[in-house]
Amino acid sequence: MNTINIYVTGVGGQGVGIAAEIILRTLSYAGNKVIGVDTHGLAQRGGTVESFVRVGPSVYSPLIRKNSADLILALERNEALRAIQEYAKPSSRLIYYDTLWSPLNVRLHPGEVADTTKMQISEYAGASNRNIEVVSLKDDSLKDIRMQNMILISYLSKNKIFSPLNVTTDHFIKALSDLFSSSILEENTNILHPK
Template identity: 35%
Template structure:
């Protein structure tokens, strides 16, 4: 059975790195995996998405509307923007974190204050936490992407695989400890 995952967020949040670690881990553990990146305006804080599909045999990385088993939103408004891709009964993992787009910063638009509530009203399975706070308590706010990855891994039921070795293979040695802690902490939150 093929699983379809959609990572959504804002440029600079480490979405592509988290997707790459997940993809490499799933391949290492015997799954056929396809990944597609859409950078958008990543360098300017624009929307970034990555689609990952895995299973016994996968032919395409592309996910249509209503097909994602899990959406991992690194920023809560991005969750609302991409929610139409989540299948009925799918899981939404949301970072309760705000990154204001340029239009909000210059006063053209207002950042909505009820995003999480609306998501919970429309999605049955929602996991919400502030990954930035979790990562900061661990010692490095930049590890929030790996905290979210840990929550996704738990939601997928693949937490028993050796993710520690995958972290070590994909990150510089000086980043091993914080990211191993982050992935384990994320697994506790889902």
């Protein structure tokens, strides 16, 4: 089996690390060898944060090389474009949560620097030498922004994105039960698997 590289990104405070941890555990429960790493420290204060998850028998370094991600998950639109610019392989897949947290430069220099548009993402991804599949998700009914990451996770589960890696919904639920308890576990499981 070839190595699968998963790049998860967003802004500090969005729950990028926890999303990556869910994926890491899910893939491991399905019997895959996984390694990964998250951003800690300074960048967690509103900067770009990234997590790497690597799957396959011959993964050694937790880091993913530029332009070598098979799957990119982004929790914010500007970061989604940056992520595919830096990490996407041709014919890879981007799944992003479509919220906007304007970076400082966009806010300080309106008219000169602008937030990424959905069109920019699809144009960049769709270029013939890339052919990256793009999925944009948003759920305005979420009562807590800390659950935005679960929208991406539930997309992975519902659309069986990891079925080539032998992942079933149960593996996701097992991973969630490792990381959450009581009402938060219930709410997150509900997003994944509505009753």
